[in-house]
Amino acid sequence: MRKYYLFNSFFILFILLISSTIFSCSSTKNIKYFQDIPDSGQMKTIAKAEYTEPVIQIDDIVTILVQTVDPLATNSITLGNVPIQSTSSVGLGASSLNQQISSGYLVNKQGFVDVPILGHIKVVGLTTTQTRELVLAEASKYFKEPTVIVRYANFKISVTGEVAKPGQYTTPNERVSVLDALAMAGDLTIYGKRDNILLVRENADGTKSPYRINLNRSDLMSSAYFYLRQNDIIYVEPNKSKVAATDINQAKTLAIIGSALSVLIVLFTRINF
Template identity: 65%
Template sequence: MRNICLRNLCLLLPIFIVSVGLFSCSAPKNVKYFQDIPDSGQLKTIAKAEFIEPTIQVDDILTILVQTVDPQATVSINSGNLPIQNSISPVGSGSQGGQISSGYLVNKEGFVDVPILGHIKLVGLTTSQAKEVIAKEANKNYKDATVIVRFANFKFSVTGEVAKPGVYVSANERTSILDAISLAGDLTIFGKRENVLLVRENLDGTKTPVRLNLNKSEIMTSPYYYLRQNDLIYIEPNKSKVASTDASKARSYTIIAAALSVIIVLISRIR
Protein backbone atom coordinates (compact mmCIF):
# COMPACT_ATOMS: atom_id res chain seq x y z
CA MET A 1 0.00 0.00 0.00
CA ARG A 2 2.82 2.36 0.86
CA ASN A 3 4.50 1.66 -2.47
CA ILE A 4 1.26 2.50 -4.30
CA CYS A 5 0.98 5.84 -2.48
CA LEU A 6 4.58 6.70 -3.28
CA ARG A 7 4.04 5.81 -6.91
CA ASN A 8 0.90 7.96 -7.05
CA LEU A 9 2.79 10.85 -5.46
CA CYS A 10 5.54 10.55 -8.05
CA LEU A 11 2.94 10.71 -10.82
CA LEU A 12 1.12 13.78 -9.44
CA LEU A 13 4.12 15.85 -8.26
CA PRO A 14 5.45 16.79 -11.74
CA ILE A 15 1.93 17.77 -12.84
CA PHE A 16 1.54 19.97 -9.75
CA ILE A 17 4.86 21.72 -10.43
CA VAL A 18 4.00 22.35 -14.09
CA SER A 19 0.56 23.66 -13.16
CA VAL A 20 2.00 26.14 -10.66
CA GLY A 21 4.45 27.37 -13.27
CA LEU A 22 1.76 27.85 -15.90
CA PHE A 23 -0.83 29.56 -13.71
CA SER A 24 1.64 31.96 -12.15
CA CYS A 25 2.32 35.13 -14.11
CA SER A 26 4.96 37.80 -13.96
CA ALA A 27 4.11 41.48 -13.61
CA PRO A 28 4.05 43.24 -17.00
CA LYS A 29 6.74 45.82 -17.66
CA ASN A 30 6.82 49.04 -19.68
CA VAL A 31 3.17 49.92 -19.03
CA LYS A 32 3.86 53.49 -17.92
CA TYR A 33 3.86 56.31 -20.48
CA PHE A 34 6.66 58.92 -20.55
CA GLN A 35 9.00 57.05 -18.21
CA ASP A 36 11.74 59.65 -18.72
CA ILE A 37 9.65 62.30 -16.92
CA PRO A 38 10.44 62.18 -13.16
CA ASP A 39 7.64 61.68 -10.64
CA SER A 40 8.65 64.72 -8.61
CA GLY A 41 11.12 67.57 -8.46
CA GLN A 42 12.02 69.87 -11.34
CA LEU A 43 10.04 68.80 -14.41
CA LYS A 44 11.57 69.49 -17.78
CA THR A 45 9.89 71.57 -20.47
CA ILE A 46 8.96 69.63 -23.58
CA ALA A 47 9.37 71.35 -26.93
CA LYS A 48 6.28 71.89 -29.06
CA ALA A 49 5.75 69.51 -31.97
CA GLU A 50 5.52 71.19 -35.35
CA PHE A 51 2.00 71.11 -36.70
CA ILE A 52 1.78 70.83 -40.48
CA GLU A 53 -1.67 71.50 -41.87
CA PRO A 54 -3.07 68.41 -43.60
CA THR A 55 -3.86 68.74 -47.27
CA ILE A 56 -7.15 67.94 -48.95
CA GLN A 57 -7.28 64.55 -50.63
CA VAL A 58 -9.63 62.75 -52.98
CA ASP A 59 -12.79 61.48 -51.20
CA ASP A 60 -12.40 64.00 -48.37
CA ILE A 61 -15.61 65.68 -47.21
CA LEU A 62 -15.42 69.42 -46.60
CA THR A 63 -17.78 71.71 -44.75
CA ILE A 64 -17.95 74.91 -46.81
CA LEU A 65 -19.83 77.92 -45.46
CA VAL A 66 -20.11 81.32 -47.15
CA GLN A 67 -21.39 84.19 -44.99
CA THR A 68 -22.56 87.58 -46.22
CA VAL A 69 -24.57 90.52 -44.89
CA ASP A 70 -27.70 88.88 -46.28
CA PRO A 71 -27.90 85.29 -44.90
CA GLN A 72 -30.50 84.33 -47.50
CA ALA A 73 -28.13 85.11 -50.36
CA THR A 74 -25.91 82.08 -49.65
CA VAL A 75 -28.56 79.57 -48.54
CA SER A 76 -28.04 77.45 -51.67
CA ILE A 77 -24.31 77.16 -50.93
CA ASN A 78 -24.57 76.50 -47.21
CA SER A 79 -27.46 74.06 -47.58
CA GLY A 80 -25.27 72.09 -49.99
CA ASN A 81 -23.47 70.62 -46.96
CA LEU A 82 -25.76 67.62 -47.15
CA PRO A 83 -25.25 64.47 -45.03
CA ILE A 84 -22.98 61.92 -46.72
CA GLN A 85 -22.85 58.29 -45.57
CA ASN A 86 -19.40 56.93 -44.67
CA SER A 87 -18.55 53.25 -44.35
CA ILE A 88 -17.09 53.81 -40.89
CA SER A 89 -18.08 51.64 -37.95
CA PRO A 90 -15.70 51.65 -34.95
CA VAL A 91 -15.56 48.30 -33.14
CA GLY A 92 -17.13 48.54 -29.71
CA SER A 93 -18.56 52.02 -30.37
CA GLY A 94 -22.15 50.87 -30.51
CA SER A 95 -22.52 52.18 -34.06
CA GLN A 96 -24.99 50.20 -36.14
CA GLY A 97 -23.82 51.51 -39.49
CA GLY A 98 -21.74 54.12 -41.26
CA GLN A 99 -21.24 57.50 -39.65
CA ILE A 100 -22.78 60.59 -41.21
CA SER A 101 -20.63 63.54 -42.34
CA SER A 102 -22.11 66.74 -43.73
CA GLY A 103 -20.26 68.54 -46.48
CA TYR A 104 -19.02 68.60 -50.06
CA LEU A 105 -17.28 65.52 -51.42
CA VAL A 106 -13.93 65.96 -53.20
CA ASN A 107 -14.35 63.90 -56.37
CA LYS A 108 -11.79 61.64 -58.07
CA GLU A 109 -10.46 64.58 -60.09
CA GLY A 110 -9.95 66.64 -56.93
CA PHE A 111 -12.82 69.08 -57.48
CA VAL A 112 -15.86 70.11 -55.46
CA ASP A 113 -19.06 71.31 -57.08
CA VAL A 114 -20.44 74.28 -55.16
CA PRO A 115 -23.74 75.90 -56.21
CA ILE A 116 -23.28 79.34 -57.80
CA LEU A 117 -19.49 79.18 -57.31
CA GLY A 118 -19.03 76.27 -59.70
CA HIS A 119 -16.37 73.58 -60.21
CA ILE A 120 -13.45 74.32 -57.82
CA LYS A 121 -10.24 72.28 -57.58
CA LEU A 122 -9.10 71.87 -53.95
CA VAL A 123 -7.07 68.64 -53.86
CA GLY A 124 -3.56 69.18 -52.47
CA LEU A 125 -4.51 72.41 -50.67
CA THR A 126 -4.78 73.00 -46.94
CA THR A 127 -8.10 74.23 -45.56
CA SER A 128 -6.55 77.70 -45.21
CA GLN A 129 -5.55 77.72 -48.87
CA ALA A 130 -8.93 76.30 -49.90
CA LYS A 131 -10.61 79.11 -47.98
CA GLU A 132 -8.71 81.71 -50.06
CA VAL A 133 -9.55 79.97 -53.35
CA ILE A 134 -13.27 79.74 -52.51
CA ALA A 135 -13.34 83.31 -51.17
CA LYS A 136 -11.94 84.53 -54.48
CA GLU A 137 -14.78 82.81 -56.33
CA ALA A 138 -17.39 83.94 -53.78
CA ASN A 139 -16.41 87.58 -54.05
CA LYS A 140 -17.21 87.48 -57.77
CA ASN A 141 -20.86 87.07 -56.78
CA TYR A 142 -21.04 88.55 -53.27
CA LYS A 143 -19.62 91.60 -51.56
CA ASP A 144 -17.22 91.04 -48.63
CA ALA A 145 -18.03 87.32 -48.33
CA THR A 146 -16.53 85.37 -45.43
CA VAL A 147 -15.64 81.73 -46.07
CA ILE A 148 -15.19 78.85 -43.61
CA VAL A 149 -13.66 75.53 -44.74
CA ARG A 150 -13.21 72.55 -42.42
CA PHE A 151 -12.72 68.81 -42.73
CA ALA A 152 -15.93 66.91 -42.02
CA ASN A 153 -14.33 63.46 -42.13
CA PHE A 154 -10.82 63.70 -40.67
CA LYS A 155 -10.54 59.95 -40.10
CA PHE A 156 -7.87 57.59 -38.78
CA SER A 157 -7.71 53.95 -37.65
CA VAL A 158 -6.55 52.50 -34.34
CA THR A 159 -6.16 48.72 -34.16
CA GLY A 160 -4.37 46.03 -32.18
CA GLU A 161 -4.09 46.02 -28.39
CA VAL A 162 -6.52 48.84 -27.56
CA ALA A 163 -9.85 48.72 -25.74
CA LYS A 164 -11.95 49.89 -28.72
CA PRO A 165 -10.21 49.29 -32.07
CA GLY A 166 -11.84 50.89 -35.09
CA VAL A 167 -11.96 53.81 -37.51
CA TYR A 168 -12.57 57.21 -35.92
CA VAL A 169 -13.59 60.60 -37.25
CA SER A 170 -12.37 63.77 -35.55
CA ALA A 171 -13.95 67.20 -35.87
CA ASN A 172 -10.51 68.72 -35.34
CA GLU A 173 -7.68 68.39 -37.86
CA ARG A 174 -5.21 69.12 -35.05
CA THR A 175 -5.51 65.61 -33.58
CA SER A 176 -2.52 63.94 -31.94
CA ILE A 177 -1.63 60.27 -31.58
CA LEU A 178 -2.45 60.56 -27.86
CA ASP A 179 -5.91 61.89 -28.74
CA ALA A 180 -6.42 58.90 -31.04
CA ILE A 181 -5.35 56.41 -28.37
CA SER A 182 -7.68 58.08 -25.87
CA LEU A 183 -10.60 57.77 -28.31
CA ALA A 184 -9.77 54.07 -28.67
CA GLY A 185 -10.03 53.57 -24.91
CA ASP A 186 -6.25 53.45 -24.25
CA LEU A 187 -3.87 50.51 -24.70
CA THR A 188 -4.58 47.22 -22.99
CA ILE A 189 -2.08 45.88 -20.46
CA PHE A 190 -0.68 43.74 -23.27
CA GLY A 191 0.01 46.63 -25.69
CA LYS A 192 3.61 47.41 -26.71
CA ARG A 193 4.03 51.02 -25.65
CA GLU A 194 7.65 51.23 -26.73
CA ASN A 195 7.06 50.15 -30.33
CA VAL A 196 3.85 51.66 -31.73
CA LEU A 197 3.50 51.43 -35.51
CA LEU A 198 2.04 54.39 -37.40
CA VAL A 199 1.40 53.96 -41.13
CA ARG A 200 0.88 57.20 -43.05
CA GLU A 201 -0.76 57.42 -46.46
CA ASN A 202 0.95 59.79 -48.89
CA LEU A 203 -0.77 61.84 -51.59
CA ASP A 204 0.46 59.45 -54.30
CA GLY A 205 -1.07 56.46 -52.49
CA THR A 206 2.20 55.07 -51.09
CA LYS A 207 2.54 54.23 -47.37
CA THR A 208 5.18 55.43 -44.92
CA PRO A 209 5.58 53.31 -41.74
CA VAL A 210 7.23 54.74 -38.61
CA ARG A 211 7.84 53.38 -35.10
CA LEU A 212 7.02 55.51 -32.05
CA ASN A 213 7.86 55.06 -28.37
CA LEU A 214 5.14 56.09 -25.92
CA ASN A 215 7.52 55.50 -23.02
CA LYS A 216 9.56 58.55 -24.05
CA SER A 217 8.35 62.14 -23.86
CA GLU A 218 10.17 62.90 -27.12
CA ILE A 219 7.13 61.54 -28.97
CA MET A 220 5.46 64.89 -28.23
CA THR A 221 8.08 66.62 -30.41
CA SER A 222 7.90 64.08 -33.24
CA PRO A 223 6.73 65.17 -36.71
CA TYR A 224 4.32 62.22 -36.45
CA TYR A 225 2.77 63.42 -33.19
CA TYR A 226 -0.09 65.08 -35.07
CA LEU A 227 -2.11 62.77 -37.29
CA ARG A 228 -3.17 63.15 -40.90
CA GLN A 229 -6.17 61.73 -42.70
CA ASN A 230 -6.19 57.96 -43.09
CA ASP A 231 -3.32 57.38 -40.63
CA LEU A 232 -3.24 53.85 -39.20
CA ILE A 233 -2.04 53.23 -35.64
CA TYR A 234 -1.24 49.60 -34.81
CA ILE A 235 -0.46 48.48 -31.25
CA GLU A 236 1.47 45.22 -31.21
CA PRO A 237 0.95 42.64 -28.43
CA ASN A 238 3.86 42.29 -26.02
CA LYS A 239 5.54 39.08 -24.87
CA SER A 240 3.15 38.76 -21.93
CA LYS A 241 0.21 38.46 -24.35
CA VAL A 242 2.01 35.83 -26.40
CA ALA A 243 2.99 33.99 -23.24
CA SER A 244 -0.56 34.12 -21.87
CA THR A 245 -1.91 32.72 -25.14
CA ASP A 246 0.62 29.90 -25.05
CA ALA A 247 -0.11 29.33 -21.36
CA SER A 248 -3.82 29.04 -22.10
CA LYS A 249 -3.12 26.25 -24.56
CA ALA A 250 -0.68 24.62 -22.16
CA ARG A 251 -3.25 24.74 -19.34
CA SER A 252 -5.60 22.68 -21.49
CA TYR A 253 -2.89 20.09 -21.97
CA THR A 254 -2.16 20.14 -18.22
CA ILE A 255 -5.81 19.52 -17.36
CA ILE A 256 -5.91 16.60 -19.77
CA ALA A 257 -2.69 15.21 -18.31
CA ALA A 258 -4.03 15.61 -14.77
CA ALA A 259 -7.23 13.79 -15.70
CA LEU A 260 -5.24 10.94 -17.24
CA SER A 261 -3.08 10.75 -14.11
CA VAL A 262 -6.18 10.48 -11.91
CA ILE A 263 -7.46 7.67 -14.11
CA ILE A 264 -4.11 5.88 -13.84
CA VAL A 265 -4.15 6.27 -10.05
CA LEU A 266 -7.69 4.88 -9.81
CA ILE A 267 -6.79 1.93 -12.03
CA SER A 268 -3.71 1.26 -9.89
CA ARG A 269 -5.76 1.26 -6.70
CA ILE A 270 -8.37 -1.07 -8.18
CA ARG A 271 -5.65 -3.51 -9.15
Protein backbone atom coordinates in the same frame (compact mmCIF):
# COMPACT_ATOMS: atom_id res chain seq x y z
CA MET B 1 -0.83 3.29 -10.25
CA ARG B 2 -2.40 5.36 -7.48
CA LYS B 3 0.98 6.87 -6.60
CA TYR B 4 1.57 7.70 -10.24
CA TYR B 5 -1.82 9.39 -10.47
CA LEU B 6 -1.22 11.48 -7.34
CA PHE B 7 2.27 12.47 -8.49
CA ASN B 8 0.98 13.47 -11.92
CA SER B 9 -1.85 15.59 -10.43
CA PHE B 10 0.46 17.39 -7.96
CA PHE B 11 3.00 18.03 -10.72
CA ILE B 12 0.39 19.61 -13.00
CA LEU B 13 -0.94 21.74 -10.14
CA PHE B 14 2.61 22.89 -9.29
CA ILE B 15 3.29 23.93 -12.90
CA LEU B 16 0.04 25.90 -13.08
CA LEU B 17 0.75 27.76 -9.83
CA ILE B 18 4.30 28.67 -10.84
CA SER B 19 3.22 29.81 -14.31
CA SER B 20 0.38 31.93 -12.98
CA THR B 21 2.72 33.62 -10.48
CA ILE B 22 5.32 34.43 -13.11
CA PHE B 23 3.00 35.84 -15.79
CA SER B 24 0.54 37.66 -13.56
CA CYS B 25 3.25 39.98 -12.21
CA SER B 26 3.73 43.02 -14.43
CA SER B 27 6.26 45.71 -13.73
CA THR B 28 5.04 49.30 -13.96
CA LYS B 29 8.24 50.03 -15.83
CA ASN B 30 6.85 48.15 -18.83
CA ILE B 31 3.60 50.12 -19.01
CA LYS B 32 4.67 53.62 -18.01
CA TYR B 33 4.74 56.36 -20.67
CA PHE B 34 7.60 58.87 -21.05
CA GLN B 35 9.99 57.12 -18.71
CA ASP B 36 12.70 59.75 -19.25
CA ILE B 37 10.61 62.35 -17.35
CA PRO B 38 11.52 62.21 -13.62
CA ASP B 39 8.82 61.59 -11.03
CA SER B 40 9.98 64.54 -8.92
CA GLY B 41 12.33 67.50 -9.01
CA GLN B 42 12.65 70.08 -11.76
CA MET B 43 10.83 69.08 -14.89
CA LYS B 44 12.53 69.62 -18.22
CA THR B 45 10.94 71.71 -20.95
CA ILE B 46 9.84 69.76 -23.99
CA ALA B 47 10.15 71.46 -27.36
CA LYS B 48 6.94 72.04 -29.27
CA ALA B 49 6.21 69.74 -32.18
CA GLU B 50 5.97 71.48 -35.51
CA TYR B 51 2.40 71.30 -36.74
CA THR B 52 1.83 71.22 -40.49
CA GLU B 53 -1.71 71.61 -41.76
CA PRO B 54 -2.82 68.51 -43.66
CA VAL B 55 -3.76 68.95 -47.29
CA ILE B 56 -7.01 67.87 -48.86
CA GLN B 57 -6.84 64.63 -50.81
CA ILE B 58 -9.02 62.88 -53.36
CA ASP B 59 -12.11 61.26 -51.76
CA ASP B 60 -11.91 63.56 -48.74
CA ILE B 61 -15.15 65.18 -47.60
CA VAL B 62 -15.06 68.87 -46.73
CA THR B 63 -17.82 71.00 -45.25
CA ILE B 64 -18.13 74.37 -47.00
CA LEU B 65 -20.41 77.00 -45.48
CA VAL B 66 -20.95 80.48 -46.90
CA GLN B 67 -22.82 82.89 -44.66
CA THR B 68 -24.20 86.35 -45.42
CA VAL B 69 -26.60 88.81 -43.84
CA ASP B 70 -29.39 87.09 -45.74
CA PRO B 71 -29.21 83.36 -44.86
CA LEU B 72 -31.55 82.45 -47.73
CA ALA B 73 -29.09 83.82 -50.28
CA THR B 74 -26.59 81.02 -49.63
CA ASN B 75 -29.14 78.35 -48.79
CA SER B 76 -28.27 76.29 -51.88
CA ILE B 77 -24.60 76.15 -50.86
CA THR B 78 -25.51 75.08 -47.33
CA LEU B 79 -27.85 72.38 -48.64
CA GLY B 80 -25.09 71.21 -50.95
CA ASN B 81 -23.34 69.69 -47.95
CA VAL B 82 -25.10 66.43 -48.65
CA PRO B 83 -24.85 63.88 -45.82
CA ILE B 84 -22.63 61.02 -46.97
CA GLN B 85 -23.04 57.76 -45.11
CA SER B 86 -20.01 55.69 -44.22
CA THR B 87 -19.39 52.67 -42.03
CA SER B 88 -16.71 51.91 -39.48
CA SER B 89 -16.31 49.39 -36.69
CA VAL B 90 -15.54 50.92 -33.31
CA GLY B 91 -15.03 48.91 -30.16
CA LEU B 92 -13.41 45.65 -29.27
CA GLY B 93 -15.12 42.65 -30.79
CA ALA B 94 -17.81 44.72 -32.46
CA SER B 95 -20.18 42.41 -34.32
CA SER B 96 -21.89 45.13 -36.32
CA LEU B 97 -20.82 48.29 -38.12
CA ASN B 98 -21.60 51.68 -36.64
CA GLN B 99 -23.16 54.13 -39.08
CA GLN B 100 -21.50 57.52 -39.38
CA ILE B 101 -22.87 60.44 -41.36
CA SER B 102 -20.41 62.88 -42.89
CA SER B 103 -21.94 66.09 -44.19
CA GLY B 104 -19.91 67.86 -46.85
CA TYR B 105 -18.65 68.02 -50.42
CA LEU B 106 -16.82 65.01 -51.81
CA VAL B 107 -13.52 65.74 -53.55
CA ASN B 108 -13.79 63.94 -56.89
CA LYS B 109 -11.07 62.01 -58.71
CA GLN B 110 -9.96 65.17 -60.49
CA GLY B 111 -9.52 67.00 -57.18
CA PHE B 112 -12.54 69.30 -57.53
CA VAL B 113 -15.63 69.98 -55.45
CA ASP B 114 -18.85 71.09 -57.14
CA VAL B 115 -20.36 73.93 -55.14
CA PRO B 116 -23.72 75.40 -56.18
CA ILE B 117 -23.42 78.95 -57.57
CA LEU B 118 -19.63 78.94 -57.12
CA GLY B 119 -19.03 76.10 -59.60
CA HIS B 120 -16.05 73.73 -59.82
CA ILE B 121 -13.33 74.54 -57.31
CA LYS B 122 -10.05 72.62 -57.26
CA VAL B 123 -9.11 71.93 -53.64
CA VAL B 124 -6.83 68.88 -53.80
CA GLY B 125 -3.40 69.66 -52.36
CA LEU B 126 -4.69 72.68 -50.44
CA THR B 127 -5.13 73.10 -46.71
CA THR B 128 -8.51 74.05 -45.28
CA THR B 129 -7.14 77.57 -44.70
CA GLN B 130 -6.10 77.90 -48.33
CA THR B 131 -9.42 76.45 -49.48
CA ARG B 132 -11.29 78.97 -47.34
CA GLU B 133 -9.45 81.85 -49.00
CA LEU B 134 -10.18 80.40 -52.43
CA VAL B 135 -13.88 79.91 -51.70
CA LEU B 136 -14.06 83.38 -50.15
CA ALA B 137 -12.66 84.92 -53.34
CA GLU B 138 -15.27 83.10 -55.44
CA ALA B 139 -18.14 83.85 -53.05
CA SER B 140 -17.26 87.56 -53.02
CA LYS B 141 -18.16 87.67 -56.72
CA TYR B 142 -21.77 86.81 -55.91
CA PHE B 143 -22.36 87.94 -52.32
CA LYS B 144 -21.57 91.04 -50.32
CA GLU B 145 -19.10 90.50 -47.46
CA PRO B 146 -19.58 86.72 -47.12
CA THR B 147 -18.14 84.64 -44.31
CA VAL B 148 -16.71 81.27 -45.27
CA ILE B 149 -16.12 78.21 -43.09
CA VAL B 150 -14.20 75.19 -44.41
CA ARG B 151 -13.38 72.10 -42.36
CA TYR B 152 -12.91 68.38 -42.74
CA ALA B 153 -16.00 66.22 -42.40
CA ASN B 154 -14.16 62.90 -42.49
CA PHE B 155 -10.78 63.39 -40.85
CA LYS B 156 -10.43 59.72 -39.94
CA ILE B 157 -7.76 57.79 -38.09
CA SER B 158 -7.54 54.05 -37.56
CA VAL B 159 -6.19 52.59 -34.31
CA THR B 160 -5.75 48.84 -34.11
CA GLY B 161 -3.86 46.19 -32.20
CA GLU B 162 -3.46 46.15 -28.42
CA VAL B 163 -5.84 48.99 -27.50
CA ALA B 164 -9.08 48.85 -25.53
CA LYS B 165 -11.32 49.93 -28.42
CA PRO B 166 -9.70 49.34 -31.81
CA GLY B 167 -11.49 50.93 -34.73
CA GLN B 168 -11.74 53.86 -37.10
CA TYR B 169 -12.37 57.28 -35.59
CA THR B 170 -13.64 60.38 -37.37
CA THR B 171 -13.11 63.85 -35.93
CA PRO B 172 -13.89 67.37 -37.21
CA ASN B 173 -10.67 68.56 -35.60
CA GLU B 174 -7.67 68.21 -37.91
CA ARG B 175 -5.14 68.91 -35.13
CA VAL B 176 -5.02 65.41 -33.66
CA SER B 177 -1.96 63.97 -31.90
CA VAL B 178 -0.88 60.38 -31.32
CA LEU B 179 -1.96 60.69 -27.69
CA ASP B 180 -5.38 62.00 -28.77
CA ALA B 181 -5.87 58.98 -31.04
CA LEU B 182 -4.84 56.51 -28.33
CA ALA B 183 -7.19 58.23 -25.88
CA MET B 184 -10.09 57.85 -28.34
CA ALA B 185 -9.23 54.15 -28.60
CA GLY B 186 -9.35 53.73 -24.82
CA ASP B 187 -5.55 53.67 -24.37
CA LEU B 188 -3.19 50.71 -24.74
CA THR B 189 -3.94 47.46 -22.98
CA ILE B 190 -1.40 46.11 -20.51
CA TYR B 191 -0.13 43.92 -23.33
CA GLY B 192 0.58 46.81 -25.73
CA LYS B 193 4.18 47.32 -26.84
CA ARG B 194 4.84 50.94 -25.91
CA ASP B 195 8.33 51.41 -27.31
CA ASN B 196 7.69 50.33 -30.90
CA ILE B 197 4.30 51.52 -32.12
CA LEU B 198 3.80 51.46 -35.89
CA LEU B 199 2.40 54.51 -37.68
CA VAL B 200 1.43 53.99 -41.33
CA ARG B 201 0.92 57.20 -43.30
CA GLU B 202 -0.67 57.52 -46.72
CA ASN B 203 1.22 59.68 -49.19
CA ALA B 204 -0.32 61.92 -51.84
CA ASP B 205 0.38 59.33 -54.57
CA GLY B 206 -1.39 56.57 -52.60
CA THR B 207 1.77 54.85 -51.34
CA LYS B 208 2.27 54.07 -47.65
CA SER B 209 5.16 55.14 -45.40
CA PRO B 210 5.76 53.34 -42.07
CA TYR B 211 7.23 55.05 -39.00
CA ARG B 212 8.05 53.82 -35.51
CA ILE B 213 6.97 55.67 -32.35
CA ASN B 214 8.36 55.21 -28.83
CA LEU B 215 5.94 56.21 -26.07
CA ASN B 216 8.66 55.71 -23.48
CA ARG B 217 10.48 58.84 -24.64
CA SER B 218 9.23 62.39 -24.16
CA ASP B 219 10.83 63.59 -27.41
CA LEU B 220 7.84 62.04 -29.15
CA MET B 221 5.99 65.25 -28.28
CA SER B 222 8.56 67.17 -30.34
CA SER B 223 8.73 64.79 -33.30
CA ALA B 224 7.34 65.29 -36.79
CA TYR B 225 4.95 62.38 -36.22
CA PHE B 226 3.33 63.63 -33.02
CA TYR B 227 0.47 65.18 -35.00
CA LEU B 228 -1.45 62.84 -37.26
CA ARG B 229 -2.85 63.27 -40.74
CA GLN B 230 -6.08 61.98 -42.21
CA ASN B 231 -6.11 58.25 -43.00
CA ASP B 232 -3.18 57.55 -40.64
CA ILE B 233 -3.12 54.05 -39.16
CA ILE B 234 -1.71 53.30 -35.71
CA TYR B 235 -0.89 49.68 -34.92
CA VAL B 236 0.08 48.64 -31.38
CA GLU B 237 2.01 45.39 -31.34
CA PRO B 238 1.58 42.82 -28.55
CA ASN B 239 4.48 42.52 -26.12
CA LYS B 240 6.13 39.37 -24.79
CA SER B 241 3.68 39.20 -21.88
CA LYS B 242 0.79 38.75 -24.33
CA VAL B 243 2.63 35.90 -26.05
CA ALA B 244 3.45 34.36 -22.67
CA ALA B 245 -0.16 34.74 -21.52
CA THR B 246 -1.32 33.00 -24.66
CA ASP B 247 1.18 30.21 -24.08
CA ILE B 248 0.13 29.74 -20.45
CA ASN B 249 -3.53 29.55 -21.47
CA GLN B 250 -2.61 26.83 -23.92
CA ALA B 251 -0.58 25.11 -21.20
CA LYS B 252 -3.56 25.25 -18.83
CA THR B 253 -5.77 23.69 -21.47
CA LEU B 254 -3.26 20.91 -22.09
CA ALA B 255 -2.87 20.40 -18.35
CA ILE B 256 -6.62 20.02 -17.88
CA ILE B 257 -6.79 17.56 -20.76
CA GLY B 258 -3.84 15.63 -19.34
CA SER B 259 -5.40 15.55 -15.88
CA ALA B 260 -8.71 14.33 -17.31
CA LEU B 261 -6.91 11.59 -19.24
CA SER B 262 -5.06 10.56 -16.07
CA VAL B 263 -8.37 10.20 -14.22
CA LEU B 264 -9.83 8.15 -17.05
CA ILE B 265 -6.77 5.91 -17.11
CA VAL B 266 -6.99 5.32 -13.34
CA LEU B 267 -10.71 4.58 -13.52
CA PHE B 268 -10.23 2.27 -16.48
CA THR B 269 -7.41 0.43 -14.65
CA ARG B 270 -9.47 -0.03 -11.47
CA ILE B 271 -12.50 -1.25 -13.39
CA ASN B 272 -10.43 -3.86 -15.23
CA PHE B 273 -8.58 -4.99 -12.08
